Structures are given as structure tokens and as C-alpha cells.
Amino acid sequence: MFSPGAGTDGYRRLNRKCLLSMYFGHAISYAILLGAFVLVEIYAQGFLGPNYDLVRYAFIAVLAIVLAYMIVSPPVFYARYRYRITEDRIDVRCGILFIRHILVPIERVHQVEVSRGPINSMLGLADVTITTAGGVATLNYLEAEEAEKVAELLDSLVGRMLKERVPGPGVPATEPTGD
Amino acid sequence: MQGTEMIAPGERVRCHPSVIVENSLSVVVLVALLVTRFETTAVAGVLAAAVVALLLFNYRQWKLTTIRFGETEIVVERDTLFKMKKTLPYAKIAAVNVNRGIVNRLFGTSKLQININSGSSATVPEAVLTFREDTADELRSAILERLHDGEVVPDEDEPAESLVSFSPADVVVHGLFSVPTYQTTFGSVFLAYSIVELYTSAGAGFRGDGRALVSLLIFVALQVAPAVSLIFRYYNYRVYRRGETIYLQHGFFRTYKTSFDVSRVNAVRVKSTLAARLLHRSWIEAEVVGLASGTGESLRPVLCLLKDDATQQRLLRELVPEFVYDRNPERQPEEAKGVLLVRAAIASFTLVLAAAYPSIYLYRETAALTGVTGTVLPYALPLATALAVLAIFYATYVSYRITEFDAGRDLFTFVNGAVDRETIVMNYDKVQMVRVEKGPVARLFGVARARVHLLSSTGGTSVGSGYFEEGRLRAIGETVMARIASGEYDYRKNSV
Numbered sequence: 013m014f015s016p017g018a019g020t021d022g023y024r025r026l027n028r029k030c031l032l033s034m035y036f037g038h039a040i041s042y043a044i045l046l047g048a049f050v051l052v053e054i055y056a057q058g059f060l061g062p063n064y065d066l067v068r069y070a071f072i073a074v075l076a077i078v079l080a081y082m083i084v085s086p087p088v089f090y091a092r093y094r095y096r097i098t099e100d101r102i103d104v105r106c107g108i109l110f111i112r113h114i115l116v117p118i119e120r121v122h123q124v125e126v127s128r129g130p131i132n133s134m135l136g137l138a139d140v141t142i143t144t145a146g147g148v149a150t151l152n153y154l155e156a157e158e159a160e161k162v163a164e165l166l167d168s169l170v171g172r173m174l175k176e177r178v179p180g181p182g183v184p185a186t187e188p189t190g191d
Numbered sequence: 192m193q194g195t196e197m198i199a200p201g202e203r204v205r206c207h208p209s210v211i212v213e214n215s216l217s218v219v220v221l222v223a224l225l226v227t228r229f230e231t232t233a234v235a236g237v238l239a240a241a242v243v244a245l246l247l248f249n250y251r252q253w254k255l256t257t258i259r260f261g262e263t264e265i266v267v268e269r270d271t272l273f274k275m276k277k278t279l280p281y282a283k284i285a286a287v288n289v290n291r292g293i294v295n296r297l298f299g300t301s302k303l304q305i306n307i308n309s310g311s312s313a314t315v316p317e318a319v320l321t322f323r324e325d326t327a328d329e330l331r332s333a334i335l336e337r338l339h340d341g342e343v344v345p346d347e348d349e350p351a352e353s354l355v356s357f358s359p360a361d362v363v364v365h366g367l368f369s370v371p372t373y374q375t376t377f378g379s380v381f382l383a384y385s386i387v388e389l390y391t392s393a394g395a396g397f398r399g400d401g402r403a404l405v406s407l408l409i410f411v412a413l414q415v416a417p418a419v420s421l422i423f424r425y426y427n428y429r430v431y432r433r434g435e436t437i438y439l440q441h442g443f444f445r446t447y448k449t450s451f452d453v454s455r456v457n458a459v460r461v462k463s464t465l466a467a468r469l470l471h472r473s474w475i476e477a478e479v480v481g482l483a484s485g486t487g488e489s490l491r492p493v494l495c496l497l498k499d500d501a502t503q504q505r506l507l508r509e510l511v512p513e514f515v516y517d518r519n520p521e522r523q524p525e526e527a528k529g530v531l532l533v534r535a536a537i538a539s540f541t542l543v544l545a546a547a548y549p550s551i552y553l554y555r556e557t558a559a560l561t562g563v564t565g566t567v568l569p570y571a572l573p574l575a576t577a578l579a580v581l582a583i584f585y586a587t588y589v590s591y592r593i594t595e596f597d598a599g600r601d602l603f604t605f606v607n608g609a610v611d612r613e614t615i616v617m618n619y620d621k622v623q624m625v626r627v628e629k630g631p632v633a634r635l636f637g638v639a640r641a642r643v644h645l646l647s648s649t650g651g652t653s654v655g656s657g658y659f660e661e662g663r664l665r666a667i668g669e670t671v672m673a674r675i676a677s678g679e680y681d682y683r684k685n686s687v
Contacts, residue, residue: 100672110630111628112627115627117672120624146624146644146651146653147624147653
């Protein structure tokens with residue numbers, strides 16, 4: 013199911029454009045952090061007194077760690093991200109420091125949503141959010157066209173499943189086949 | 192409509208007029224308090240006018256809000272400036288409960304709470320309707336009858352023996368020892384501090400600066416108030432099962448009558464705090480969606496108050512045999528020990544790092560003091576840090592020893608908690624999503640953790656496992672899928 017572009021194991025990878033999107037997002041976050049640092053530099057000396065240097069060096073250390081993470085994390089995220097949608101499940105493998113394997117049975121899907129922020133819109137990417145009664149799973153940075161296809165596919169799979177369950181006039185609902 | 196006779200289908204009715212008083216009461220009390228503060232008649236006049244305006248507003252809200260109990264749904268409609276029409280199809284109703292507060296008792300009314308199956312609104316009832324007590328009971332029975340496909344629901348007032356009898360002493364013990372250990376610990380610290388403050392200020396003619404009183408108030412808020420609230424909430428507790436329905440009745444000032452179908456139970460939690468374990472007692476909670484009748488933890492219905500472990504196991508078998516199976520628990524593998532130790536080392540290192548500067552500061556400030564204070568205070572923080580590090584490693588050891596995972600045919604179980612312990616029995620058919628996660632340290636040792644997402648009493652929630660071999664945890668998701676594929680999963684019993 014949904015096999016074009018998939019690897020031999022049936023998993024699909026992201027478009028490399030996701031790297032750009034992540035770098036843009038990180039750059040904005042880092043700019044905000046730098047802004048906070050500038051504010052600390054200008055205004056904090058007065059009320060921090062002798063502790064000012066300590067706070068300043070701690071802030072610089074945080075800035076350096078965050079910068080390293082922001083540079084390294086997108087390629088790692090891209091290299092690890094895999095997803096697969098079959099007749100019965102959505103399977104996502106992702107993560108930077110923590111590697112996650114997420115399994116969502118199609119049977120449990122309540123709602124599918126395609127969303128695009130300004131950066132993703134610019135790059136032609138979109139996220140697909142899959143809502144179940146117990147939580148939410150997200151397929152990030154899909155190409156916009158592919159995101160729409162994924163959402164349509166999930167809608168049709170859920171719709172087909174629900175249709176099979178609705179009894180026609182005088183027809184009993186599908187009985188479970190198990191013992 | 193406030194008569195005892197049943198409401199005709201399709202008839203538009205209003206709630207009992209006492210809702211006008213109930214909805215205005217808190218503001219009226221507040222205004223009354225304010226009036227005593229202001230001596231000028233002008234201010235008092237304005238406040239009185241505000242009360243009259245509020246009463247008129249609530250009267251209008253009551254007058255223009257109607258409820259229609261139709262053939263297929265309940266429609267609540269409000270025709271005021273902020274119009275509202277809420278349709279609650281019987282097919283989607285998860286639970287109908289009745290509870291009575293003090294105001295209800297004064298007016299002889301009850302609150303009918305209707306909950307829909309919904310994770311997003313699990314903590315708030317979709318409709319709270321006040322009727323005369325007998326009308327509310329009749330309406331509840333009629334709605335329950337519809338939920339049970341026309342099967343007549345037995346009257347809850349018919350004498351039914353609780354599966355286990357709970358004496359007032361049991362209720363008190365539950366109230367005292369089911370409060371989380373961390374809360375009890377913090378409460379005790381504040382109590383000890385207030386006693387020391389009172390003791391030291393006694394010599395100075397009780398000229399304390401109020402710190403003792405503040406500490407005492409914090410102790411009351413953390414420990415006494417939750418315990419007393421639990422005692423009143425679970426006073427006269429009864430639990431029984433008729434057919435597929437579980438009934439709970441309890442309450443002192445506010446009384447609760449709760450019932451739900453066993454198929455609505457998504458998981459069962461057997462819990463014990465440190466103090467409860469010392470008494471060989473535990474209590475049982477159930478994850479049932481759509482039973483909003485309180486806040487926070489109290490949303491989760493309690494199936495058994497703190498009782499000895501044997502009674503609790505017997506009740507579990509009689510009340511929810513659907514969640515009992517022959518367990519074959521597996522402990523965390525040897526590799527998990529490595530991950531837990533690294534985690535404990537990181538936590539201890541962070542704690543020592545955080546405590547280093549304050550310790551030096553405290554030492555410099557108090558080194559010159561004399562007497563007991565001068566001997567103890569300079570070393571208090573390093574000593575506390577050392578004790579905390581020991582506690583972290585001890586908790587790690589206990590956590591490694593007690594954490595279990597158990598995969599049965601229809602059910603699976605996680606056992607967690609170094610201090611307050613919890614055994615969570617879950618049904619594969621209620622699992623919404625499975626997340627298996629490996630951090631950098633866990634990868635090094637070749638283990639993983641799982642988070643199982645399911646619908647709980649408070650909405651969507653996830654339950655975490657300990658560290659186990661990845662394949663064992665992935666088997667949870669695979670079993671869920673296999674049950675759907677084979678047809679063992681029956682959507683009609685598990686709809687949400």
C-alpha cells in the first residue's frame with residue numbers, strides 16, 4: 013500500500029527539502045534565544061550583581077550546545093525518519109537522540125488533518141496529524157502532494173472500514189470472525 | 192415537569208428552578224461578605240443591584256433553556272443572546288450519573304450528569320441537568336434502559352449487597368493512606384518545621400513571625416485536606432455488579448451514584464502507597480471514559496478502597512473478572528540495570544552540581560554561628576544532598592527489582608513505581624497507539640521502553656513500561672494488530 017517511492021522494506025523516506033525547513037525553523041528559534049541573550053547582556057548586570065558572570069557564561073554554554081544540536085539534528089532526523097502506511101496500520105520510525113517506533117492501527121484513527129506553516133508552505137511541505145482516542149501521531153515534513161494523498165488514503169481506509177460495519181436494511185453488521 | 196410523573200417523549204422541559212439559586216449562590220455569598228466591608232449605603236446599594244441583576248440573568252437563562260428527551264437523542268437548547276443547541280444521541284452516551292450536593296439536598300433535587308464517549312471532553316460532562324430527585328432517578332433509569340438495548344435496568348435503590356463491606360474505619364484508613372507518598376513527605380516536612388518554629392518561638396513569648404502558621408497551613412493543604420476530602424467522598428462506600436453493569440455509591444455531604452458498563456473499562460489499576468504497602472493494603476481504580484464527577488485524580492472511579500491484598504484480589508475476581516488472568520510476569524533484564532544506574536548517576540551528578548554553590552554559600556553564611564545551629568547548619572545542605580543521592584540509588588535498585596511486564600492472551604500488565612506502586616492491567620483491544628522508544632543509553636544496553644496510549648477517565652493518556660528487550664515490547668502492538676486482523680477484536684464492544 014502506498015508503495016511508489018518506498019524502499020524494499022516498504023518504508024518511505026522524506027524529501028531532502030525537510031532539512032531546509034528544519035534549518036529555517038531552528039534559525040528562527042535561535043534568533044529568539046540570541047535576542048534573550050542580548051537582553052541579559054544589556055539589562056541583567058544591574059540586578060544580578062556578582063552573579064552576572066556566572067549567568068552569562070551559563071547562557072553562552074547553553075547557546076553553544078543549542079547551536080550544535082540545531083546544526084547536527086536535521087541530518088540525523090532525515091536519515092532516521094521512515095514511515096509506512098499499509099491496509100491496517102501506520103508505522104513511523106523517527107528520532108534524534110531518542111529513537112521512536114510508533115504504531116497506529118488504522119482501526120483506531122478518528123481524525124486526519126493536513127497542516128502547513130509558513131516555512132513548509134514556502135517549501136511545498138506539510139504535516140499530517142493522525143488523531144486517535146488515546147493520543148496523536150504526526151507524519152512530519154511530507155511533500156504537500158504526498159501529504160494530501162496520505163490523508164485521502166487514510167480517510168478512504170477508515171471510511172471503508174466504517175462502511176463495512178454499517179448494516180444495510182435487514183442485514184446484520186459484519187460479525188467478528190474470531191472465536 | 193417537576194412532578195414525579197415521567198416526562199413524555201419529545202416534551203420540552205426545564206430544569207428545577209433551584210438552579211437559579213445554585214448558579215447565583217457563590218456570587219451572593221461573595222457580595223454579602225463585601226457588603227460587611229463597606230459601610231456606605233451607596234456601595235452596598237450597587238452590590239445589591241448587582242445581585243438582583245445576576246438573579247434576573249440566571250432566571251432568564253433558566254426560563255429560556257429547555258431540554259427535550261427525544262426518541263433518539265437528548266436536545267438541550269438555550270434561546271438567550273448566546274444561543275446554544277446541544278444534541279446528545281443516546282447511542283453516543285457513555286454514562287449517566289446522579290449526584291447531590293448540599294444545595295440539592297436543601298431543595299430535594301439531584302444533578303443528572305450526561306457524558307458522551309469522547310477523549311477530548313472526558314473530564315467535563317456534556318450536560319448537567321438539575322431535576323427533582325425522583326425525576327432525575329427516573330430519567331437516569333430510562334436513559335440507561337436505552338443504553339442497554341431496552342433491557343430493564345434494576346432500580347439502584349433496591350437493596351443490593353456490596354461485594355465487600357467497607358466500615359467507616361476502612362474509609363478513614365483509605366483517606367489517610369491513599370494520599371501520594373511525596374505529598375505526605377512534603378506535608379510532614381512542613382509540619383515538622385511548624386512544630387520547631389512553635390517550639391523555638393515559645394521561649395520568646397510566641398513572637399513568631401507567622402512562619403509556623405504558614406507551614407501549618409501548607410501541611411493542612413497538602414495532607415489533611417486531601418485526606419478529609421477522600422473520607423467524605425467515600426463515606427458509606429458500596430460497590431456491586433449486576434449483569435454487565437458496575438454500580439458505585441458513596442458520599443457524605445455530596446452523594447454519588449455511578450454506574451457503567453464493564454465494556455467501558457479500558458484498564459484496571461491496583462495501587463498502593465508506601466504507607467499502604469506497610470499495612471499490606473491496596474486499592475483498585477478503573478479507567479472508564481465519561482464518568483466526570485470531580486477533578487484530577489478523583490475522576491477515576493475507585494472500585495475498591497484500601498483493603499488487605501487478599502480481599503482486594505477477591506473483589507477484582509468478582510467485580511471485573513474480565514481483567515483477571517494467570518499472570519506470568521517477567522522482570523527487567525540484566526541490561527536494564529545498566530541504563531537505570533546511568534540514569535541514577537546523571538540525576539545524582541545534576542543534583543550535586545545544583546547543590547554545590549548553595550552549599551558553599553550556606554557554609555560561609557553560617558560557619559560563624561555558635562551552638563547547635565552553628566554545628567548543624569553549615570553542613571545541612573551537603574548532608575541533605577548526600578541523603579538525596581542515596582535515595583536516588585535506592586529508588587533505582589527498588590525500581591529495577593519491582594518493574595514487571597506481562598503479556599497474556601487478551602490482557603497485558605505493567606508494574607511500575609519504586610515508592611507508590613501501580614499494577615496496570617490493560618486490554619489489547621483498548622490500545623489506541625503504541626510507542627516503543629530507545630534513548631542513547633538504552634541503545635547502548637540494547638533495551639527499550641514502551642508507551643501505550645489509551646482512552647482514560649481523564650481523556651487520552653499513556654502508560655509507560657520499564658526497560659525490556661525491544662522485541663518483547665513491540666509484541667504489544669503486533670498483538671493488537673493480530674487481534675484486529677483475526678476478528679478477535681469486536682468493535683461493538685470497544686467503540687469509543
